[in-house]
Amino acid sequence: MLTSLSIKNFALIEDAHLQLQDQFTIITGETGAGKSILLGALSLLLGKRADLSAIRNPEKKCVVEGAFQIDAYDLHAVFEEHDLDYEPQTIIRREILPSGKSRAFINDTPATLQKLAVLGNRLVDIHSQHDTLFIGDADYQFQVIDALAGNKDELQNYQASYKSYQKLLQQLKELNEAQKEASATYNYNLFLLNELKEVELKEGMQEELEAQYQELNNVEELKENLSAALHHLQQEDIGGISILQEVKNRLNALENYGDQYKSLSERIESVLIEVEDMSVEIERLENKVEADPETLSFVNDKLQQLYSLQKKHHIDSVEELLQLQEELAQKVATSENAEEEISALNDRIAKAKTATQKIAKKIYENRKKVIPQFQTSVEKILTQVGMPDAKLKVALAHTSNFTPKGLDTIEWKLAANKGANFNDIKKAASGGELSRITLAIKSILANYSKLPTIIFDEIDTGVSGDIAQKMAVIMSDMGQEMQVISITHLPQIAAKGNYHFKVYKQTENEITKTNISVLSKNERIEELAEMLGGKEKSASAIAHAKELLN
Structure with a gap:
């Protein structure tokens, strides 16, 4: 429950502090005195975005702080999930700086507005006179019925199963689109792939083929030059080897005349060995080089295939052709394997659909079970507040269409008077009747939601004094289960409160400000x-x- 609310420099409030109690609290004041300012300030603690224009003095910061006693409401999991420090007496503070920057704190730990909103939804329900229109929204109607049915765990399971099912459907859609695209180009892609496979691509093959082509295409020149080189090395008496042999013999004769001569002798011997080895290699190459028109033609054809493919696909290397071949193989495989993949995915979808339907059926049964008692309870309370002939019908239907709420459709229908036809609740009820219906539903929910605090902002709009007094009794009874705060302009409701605050305006030095005080008897x-x-x-x-x- 909200135990205290401190407001500084917000709208017409300079500095106000409220000490709040449990049970039923009343807030009254003249129109324009600033009752709505309290809700505006409290909304900041519940995650509403800050408005710089709400700062009273733009040179000072605005601070709103609320203390909540929460040890009775089992909120440890919420704090742990959002990485917040749990305290039985939790302090939420919001600051708006003159620069317009907003800061929020939960137990002195900086917090995002999202975290404020998540926690705020578990602490306070603010119900204004305009919220009576929500009673006709299907989402709100499901929320009420599910609270009574205890569907929280089933709905969480359903949401997880529903999301998985929707994800699989999306995958199937994407796979079908990919298969359709692949099928449209399958034959062409297969032709391109086979064309590449025919060349038997390998990394480095182009360089090898180009070197082989150069050798085969210049056999005569190679053979002529190798033969001449070998002749100049091996020619008797004047060949390179003979001359080096003679030089070696001359230097060998000088070895005993000093180390420098011995070194020269060793060096020439090394040169002679190298030249003799080269002579053997040249002779081997000369014998190997032969004209081979057939191989030359094969190599040339292979190279022309490579050049043609590179030109066709606007690429420059065999490596890029290999990459293209892999991409084409994947596209062809996608088309060839699509039916198998689609079949397997359809099996998964069918299983996911069955599992989701099973949970949705359980949710439907739980909803269906509580509806009769809910209708009876609402009608009983409506009788207490001057609508003795009102009848509520909750039309729940189980369908085959998945929605985030299950497989059900829901519609609340009302016959406000005896003999009247049932009609959509928003159309069948006046503003004052909607207020009473809303109060009836909130009073029923009070026994299920375990919400610490509920605030009614002029929910008595459009009702007479006698009806207002009966509504006050209901709010007072709700106050036995939770903290109830009512902002009202009717004395019949104000009189039923256990505690009473008055909001009023004062003008000092030509400056108007709003004050709040607790009233004695x-x-x-x-x-x-x-x-x-x-x-x-x-x-x-x-x-x-x-x-x-x-």
Whole structure:
């Protein structure tokens, strides 16, 4: 429950502090006094975006702080999930700086607005007079029925199963689109792939073929030059080897005349060995080089195939051709294996659909089970608040169409008067009747939601004094289960509160500001009398106020 609310430099409030209690609390004040400012400030603690124009003095920061006693509401998991420090007395603070920057803290730990909203939804339900229209929304109707049905775990399981099912359907859609695209180009891709495979591509093959072509295409020149080189090396008496042999013999004769001569002798011997080895290699190459027109033609054809493929695909190397071959193979495989993949995916989809339908069926059964009692409970409360002939019908249908809420459709229908036809609840009820219906639903939910605090903002709009008094009884009864705060302009409701705050405006030094004070019993009588009869507060109004309060 909300135990205190501190507001500084917000709208017309300079500095206000409320100490709140459990049970049923009333907030009253003249129109324009600033009752809505309290809700605006509280909304900042619940994750609403800050508005720089809400700062009273633009040179100072605005601070709103609320203390919540939460040890009775089993919120440890929420704090752990969002990496927050749990404290039984949790403090939420919001600051708006003059620069416009907004900061939020939960137990002095910086927090995002999303975290404020998640926690706020578990702490406070603010219900304004405009929210009565939500009663006709299917999402809200499901929310109420599911709360009564205890469908929280089933809905979480359904959401997970539903998302998996939708993901598989998306995969099937994408696979079908890819298969359709692949099929359209399958024959052409297969032709290109076979064309590449025919060449038997290997890394480095182009360089090898080009070298082989150069050798085979220049056999005569190679043989002529190798033969001449060998002749110059091996020619008797004047050949290179003979001359080097003679030089070696001359230097060998000088070895005993010093190390420098011995070194020269060793060096020439090394040169002679190298030249003799080269002579053997040249002779081997000369014998190997032979004209081979058939091989030359084969190599040339292979090279022309490579050059043609590179030109065709606008690429420059065998490596790029190999990459293209791999890509084409994948496209061809996609088309050839698509039916098998689609079949396997359809099997998974069928299983996911069955599992999701099973959970949805359980949710439907739980909803269906609580609807009769819900209708009866609402009608009973409506009888207490002046709608004795009102009948509520919850039309729940189980369909084959998946939605985030299950396989069901829902519609609340109302027959407000005896003999009237059932119609959509928003069309069948007036504003005052919607207020009473909303209160009936909220009072029923109070026993299921375990929500610490609910705030009604002028939910009594459009109802008479007698009906307002009956509505006040219901809110007072709700206050036995949870903290209930009602902002009201009707004395019949104000009198039923266990505690009473008054919001009022004061002007000092030509500056208007809003103040809030808790009323004593005598002050409550004065406030109720003013609400009944105006500023004059006649004796009869005072007497009536005392009667209401007692």
